[in-house]
Amino acid sequence: MQLNFLNEPSVLHNLQYRYSKDLIYCKAGPLLISVNPLKDLHIYEDDILTAYRLKLVDIPHVYATVNTAYTEMRKDGQNQSIILCGESGAGKTETAKHVIEYLTFLTGGDTGMRRKINHSSFILEAFGKAQTSMNDNASRYGKLTEFHFTLTGKICCSRVQTFFLEKSRVVQLCNGERSFHIFYQLCAGATESMKARLNLKAPSFYKYLNKSESMIIPGVDDEQRFHSLVEALETVGICKEDQEHVFAMVAAVLWLGNIIFSEGSNGQVEVVADDAVSTVSRLLECSTFDLITSLCAQTTLAERENKLTFQQATASRDALASYIYVSLFEWLVEEINKSFEAGKGHSVSTISVLDIFGFDTSSKNSFEQLCINYANERLQQHYYRHLLKLVQEEFELDGIDFSKVHFQDNQDCLGLFEKIPRGFFSLLDEESNLAKASDMTFANKLKQYLSGNSCYKSEQGGKFTIRHYAGEVTYDMDGFLTKNKDSLHSNSVQLLASCSGHLPQCFNSKLLQQCGSSGKSNCLNRNMGTEFKGRIFKLIQQLESSTPHFIVCVRPNSKQLPDMFEKELVSKQLRCFGIVEVVKMHGYGYPTRMTHQEFASRFRILLGDTDNISEDPLSIASAILQRHRIPPTSYQVGNTRLFFRTGQIDQLEVLKNKALEGALDVQKLSQKQYRCPQFEAMKTGVITLQSFIRGENSRREYSVLKKLPSKELLSLRTLQRSQKTVIQLQSAIRGWLARQQFSRMQSANRFSNKMANSPKTFGTETPKGLPEENIVMSPSNMEDIRVQLVKAEATLGQKEQENAALQLQLQQLQSKWSAHEEKMRIMEDAWQQQMKSLQTSLAAAKNSLAADNPPAEPRRFMVSPSPFSDSEDAMSMGNQTGTSSPRPRFGSIPESHPGQESNGKSAPLGHLAKEFEQRKQILDDEAKSLGSHHYPEQQLRQLKLRFAQWKRDFKVRLREAKAKLRKQGHADMERSHRKWWGKKHRKPT
Template sequence: MYKHSRVVQLAHGERSYHIFYQLCAGAPSALRDKLKLTGASEYNFLNQSNSLVIHNVDDAKKFHMLVKALNTAGISERDQEHAFQMVAAVLWLGNITFEAIGNGNNVEVVQCEAVINAASLMGCSANDLMLALSTREIQAGKDKVVKSLTMQQAIDTRDAMAKFIYANLFGWIVDKINRSLAMGKEKTGRSINILDIYGFESFEKNSFEQFCINYANERLQQHCYRHLFKLEQEEYELDGIDWTKVDFQDNQECLDLFEKKPIGIISLLDEESNFDKATDLAFANKLKQHLKANPCYKGDREEFGVRHYAGEVIYDTSDFLNKNRDTVHPDTIQLLSSSSEDLLKLFASSFANQSKKTATSIHIEISDFQKQTVATKFKDVLFKLMQQLESTAPHFICCIKPNNKQVPGMYNNDLVFEQLRSYSLLEVVRISRSGYPTRMTHQEFCIRYGVLLPEDHERKDPLSMSVSILRQFDILPEMYQVGYTKLYFRAGQISVLEDVRKQVLQGTLEVQKCYSGPHARRHFHELKGVVIILQSFVRGEIARRQYKDSLESKQKDANKENDEQLVAVLQIQSAIRCWLAQRHLNQLQKSKKLIQDRPKPAKKTTEVKNSSICFRINIFKNLVACCVKPVLAGLACRNFTFCCRRPRKAGFGG
């Protein structure tokens, strides 16, 4: 929940949202060129007040811190760039101006740099943007008529578009951060939530924005009253303890003034907002006519007063109706839907999905949804928030404003005391002092502190045991009360029992240590012996397997070496046989030549053959003695048997 109007309208001395100033001051040059950024003083949405710069605040440095935080939250650089693009589009929309045409009742957009830059950043044409801001398409029967807007209507349309883009951008970033935080975590149903909401506002001139803000504060204040006063005291009474009721200021009458139907302020405001010709003056008169009997209401001609819990506030009804009708026109949604920017398409589709109830066409859906005014939507969101808060165990932090001048070091006693009174903080202190902040059921108390009693008390019922514990440790009767279902203690009393319980548990641990130590050591030694035996078996088995694997490996290596030597022997045999055959051939050829050259002796053929055979046998024996026997001796030591073939008998023709 944030202040939508702050995007387009600023009070004196007030700044808009920090991101506008930080983006203008700290964006890198490449991003500045892409977004066509200039200084913050050049934008109409920012230069309405004299607070463009805050003392001792470096917006450029803050921008870099923001980018770092977005990176930490898991938002990608691409998504960050799209977000900054939407922020720049909002700034340029604020610089779009209008001029009257014709008789002055109609306007057209002034063509300027702002139109071109805004259209470029929004992903649409400049002409489409100008038409969406200066005209409105109306359904007249079966035909559609284009109507030019007045100056105020055009300005309201421009501002509504800017607020719509920024509001959806805000929700989109929050959703991104929530998804990032929830990633990888188991859903337990338990969470810690922080609600930070704007405080009560009262200025010289209070308008519709202050009306909504103060209404939200009234609702939250009642939630605070309910938990701090009403529910607290109701529990005391229902549980039958002695209690003096503390009176407090209930703001139900003020809430009825806002919410009651059909004559509450919001109902009457919505009723008037549905009439196109209704005026703010007529609205003020209607309030005075119907609400004058309510003690929290004070009526006047063009304003009305409400007596809030924090004091009376006078609201100026000027522009109340227009601001309550501050809704996005279907033409604007149509423009965003046709954009080339995915983010704007997402915003438009989300808006259309919210409006899907009974109608079927997009135009009818959006029109039906527009019937809900700003005040009604605000009330619905607030009720959903209150439903969530009711399911929690709340803790409240109240911020006290020291002065109205926003100056450090200044303390206004009257202002501070008035805030203490209006927030009923004095009553809160009173109920805290006399109340019982610590409470437990009898069963819970016995489970936690029953160990402090002797054994003979253990069979008693929880209530009797609880009383016995309190008496045994001399807890003063005025420091606690015994209810039907719970025990109630004043602040600090339960710490006495906690200290004793801590001592008992510490002593128990010492006793357990003395008993458990020897037992654990004995068990350790037994376990150690078993482990050693098991380790010996395992190590033996591992050693045997390793030895077996080693033998098999050596046998494989030996077989491989023998095979290699056998191949070598065969090769040597082959070479020797080849050499012998060649030498024998040469010898035969020489013998033949000698025989042919000399006279033939008178010997027989058989004698020549026998001589040749003997010669060959002698040569072979010599070769075997020199070359083959050493190899055979090496093989013999490896248990190998080797057989040499005798050379074939050959004659001279051989």
């Protein structure tokens, strides 16, 4: 949006209007302004990610800023930095998450790397963030995330640097605030077995946590967050055993706060040996005696043990708890960095994302708030330097005529902190080294030496006020010296050395590196203020070596409610960051700067062949500007550089691209005239050669095919048809993938058109007079399509491998089927032998009865051959035993008709013979039907069981028939049967 009047009210009105339409991003010169929506917006969906990656849209967004940084890194090879500025509650951390998410998506990194990066942020959020009066998810540490890139622009590794964890929050809380999230998540989400091992209670049970009434955050599920934390720890490579150690350290910190001291009449204290002491000693894996001794006594350099007072013992306990937690946090950062170091050797450039704690104030501001606000002062100076100071200094050095932009510099406030030897940190270190120093003596020293600074004002009651860039803050002097010393008694160091746990041993090793020996008294007496100042200086030096891209995050209201815009609060933040001044400098000034040599080399093609122009870069640049009639008001020529207003270089780039396209057309025509005859001759030769090769190959193939048997020839043709089918399938898949890609591009194009024509895509309506955003098709689109085509071909290759695997599996199944058929044939042969044995026995019995008792009407029993014999035999048997009645299921009992036989005496055996023929025919039919069944093995087992059952029943009926014949007086037949039956009975069944 182009503003008619460039002043604070117009900028404020524009931000308010866009915020009401959920347009939270706004471009202000080189800045991106982000107003915290305090609600979820659908402006980070996958289609929007794709649209910005393909550069189909050019609407202000955090993704566009990342695109700019990434493009400049690839173009110049220069390290880049994305710096998020703003006070606490402005949404810096959430914006940083979107920056990192899009950066990993833009570079096409592997899914595992992206997942690790996202989960590492979640781990640090649990251990390094807390609820404050200004923000429910406030960063209590600073974080710089470095992404290292290869020569091809892919992320090869990542590294996290942290700054100044607010460790006093572990032991001290203001009402309405919470300690670090991990304490509440562990108490809420631990399993019952973990709670038993760590002796966990409710958060209100622990004294470090119940100093504030705030135990839960509305809308936040600590139990679910804990489960997500466990998953994140596994993702970055922290094993289950180490996770148990981590949670044991967290629980030990909580239980340390519950250790109670009893004060005697002489002022000395003793530790009350209760559940808290035993739990801490078990979690730290140390003896209870060593723990009690370290908390209530101090060993001097002369190895004398002095009892501590109540206040000293409490301070010693709190110092130990704070140190354990800070060491645990640093250990987690080291483990996270280890999981990202695999490809560091391939790094050629970096993009750093800085998310540092915002400017902070509370009801009682102490040493921690002062350090945080000092870091913001130093970062603010970096902001002023690159957006306002350096630009104007360059104008002055090059002799450019410009209107100087005045802004409220914070250099005086920085001098208050950093001046040597009478700056705030120098005086703090000096006072901390004095044996009899106190907070009040330090307050007097500040008043003595800093009263001349306009940013300092002394207050009554040991307080003082500093005028920061974001406003005045009053600090309470209570505890300044103690916090600056950061002392850890030698007994506490020895306690950590005596612990057998993995993490306490790691902490002790780090102590040995820092202080040389564990026996030195107060080995961790460090000046935290000066140490913190040194780390901030190193951070600024690292940022100075990169090209900065600033994102200013704005807090819309003090109540943290969505759709509420407080003008006074927002206006104050705009003034703090000099938004109007930055827009003036880069809108009315000359934001684009190039040296004479750079401009001449870059746009020399626009001049053409000219003999009367000197080869001096300045002469060439002037000739280019004059030939293309660039208005003199659009640029200025400096001593070493050319300065252009916004958009002027873009016009020259368009002219340059047209000239290059014309040159390419001329080259094409000349190459065509020269290459066409050669190409035609080559084409004719290739066609002739191809015809000879095809003929020779066909003749060889024919000679081979003539010698092949018909079966092998059929297999070869089948193979050729299969290959043809595979080729057709491949072409169909490639076509489908191409159509899918084209469909996605159409969807992205429609989305970009919709956003350009109706900003309702972001839930907004374009204000009247707002020009439509340009939809730009990037030249890199074709390259992205080619990359995706390569991925599609890789997918196709994978599908071909899966097809080959399926074919191999089919061959294995066919082999198993052949084995089953062979098994069935063997079983059928066995059944045939059994049937022949039964037929022989029945025929013998029948012949014996016929010899002894000739019937009135002779009847010949037809003994059927095996149901597995030749088809002609089976057919004859079927004709002899055929019936018009429905075929019974094998194993069913046929009805008996005793009157059918002419000779009643032989009727029982006649019925048995007829039943045998029927059962044989049923068995034959069901055996033939096994091949068409879905589960032949199961059906075969069932058929075998039915056959065995019928065989037993048939033997029983034979015995009954024999007994009946005996009763009818067939004595001779009985003797004959006895001889036969004995033989039959002796045979194995």
